[in-house]
Structures are given as C-alpha cells and as structure tokens.
Amino acid sequence: MREVTGKSDTSTDERRREIVRRMYLTGYVGARELSASMAVDASTIRRDLHALAVAGLLERTHGGARVPPGASDLPYAIKEREHRSAKEAIGAAAAALVRDGDSVVLDSGSTVYEVAVHLRERRELTVIANDLRTAHLVADFPSMRLLVPGGELLASNYALVSDQAVSFVQQLHVDWAFLGADAIDEHGVTNTNTLEVPLKRAMLAAARRAVLVADSSKFGHATLVRVAGAEEFERVVTDEGFEPRDAVSYGVHIDTVRLVAPEAPPLPA
Secondary structure (H helix, E strand, C coil): CCCCCCCCCHHHHHHHHHHHHHHHHHCEEEHHHHHHHHCCCHHHHHHHHHHHHHCCCCEEECCEEECCCCCCCCCHHHHHHCCHHHHHHHHHHHHCCCCCCCEEEECCCHHHHHHHHCCCCCCCEEEEECEHHHHHHHHCCCCEEEECCCCEEECCCCEEECHHHHHHHHCCCEEEEEECCCEEECCEEEECCCCCHHHHHHHHHHEEEEEEECCHHHECCCCCEEEECHHHCCEEEEECCCCHHHHHHHCCEEEEECCCCCCCCCCCC
C-alpha cells in the first residue's frame, strides 16, 4: 500500500482511517454524507478522498468513493494501526486464559496477533496459525510447537486459505480457538470476505473453548458474510468502550478490559 502524501495531523489521520473503514463496511461512501457526519466542510472531504485515492486506498466516483477494484478487505496497514492500545489490552486478557501445555488455534487479524504476542511466556504450547505474521512471530517462541495449515495468501490481511487448510483444521481437537471479527451485532459475527469463512468455521468446531477478540468499534455493525452467532463463543473479550448495557443483546459473556498503552502514532499521510 502506498502512503498518503502530504502533511496530516492526528485528527486528519483518524478521519481518513474512518473514511476507509466506512467504505469497506458498505462498499461506498458519499462525500456529502461524510461531510455532515464528520462535521467538516466539503472541501476537507474532497482533499481526504483525493489523498486516499492517490494512496490506492479507494477509487473516486461522482459524489463519493468506492472500494478499489479487486479489493475485498480493509487494508492491513489500516487495521493494524486502528485502536492499537485496545488490541494490546484485549490480547493480554485473552492470552491469560491459556495455560502451559494447552493447544491453541489462532485466526488471522491484528487483534488475534496481539493474543499471540502475549503467549510468549507460555510453555509447551501447540499453536495452529493461518496468519503469516502470527506464524512468523510464534516461530521464534521457545518451547512452542507450531503448525501452519497453509494455502494461498490473502494480501489484505496475511491469512493463508485453502480447502486443504480447512480439511486439516477439521481433524483437530484443541483447547482454545481465538477468532477476530470485522463486525459483530445481535445477529452474529460477520466478515468482509467469503474466502476465510470456512476456515473460521472449522476453527470454531475444532476447539473445546472459543473466544472472540474484538475492539469495541466492531460492535453494532454487520459486513458481507456471517461467520457465526455470538452464542457459539464461550466469551467475547473487548475494551472498555463497549457499553455494558448492550451485552444482553449479544447472548454471550462479554469481558471488557482497560486500555494499557497510548494509541499508536498516526498513519503516514
């Protein structure tokens, strides 16, 4: 992904990330609606859309922008920088559930990656990971058995997917599965692409206990394809931005954790 050119302060960076996020949720964003909802003038939105188009993150249209041709998922460089401190806190809390000697299957994504980061101190773990970044991280952990199902790389999120990977995971019986989400609402967990869903379903079926890890911005939204109902998870781990009064509508135990670090520096602009 090319960098957005020109100067940008933190608020500009956050707004542009939000524009990209909204576009991937719906496939299209209108300039007029963006201006109204973000409380900035139309010329500011036009500059944002131009900068994001130059970076290859969207395609301009008359009156707005759409997802670039061939793109199916929010770019990883955007995901990785979003809600960094929340993801670190969620990863630490989720990893604390795992004990030495357990077997763990890890989904793709930046929040699950933080779970892997916090598994470093565990001993005699068996880890199954279909995310290249996560697998590379875990490969350097001491006293760790790593299995990588393999397949074709999805450049948008470093996931490896294939029918063979699904078949491989379907044969497993593991203690834990940690899955991420592009969105979650009262109807369940959804994903922006269809390619990963069979493998995610296989991970859920293979695990004695499944945990969904998702920062609070993922709640109250739905994307393209349903992965699972929230009730299929033993618990959800999220951050303190989640409203506890909303928990009952999801039908699953939801743990909220406090943030542990300052947010990451802004995306280059």
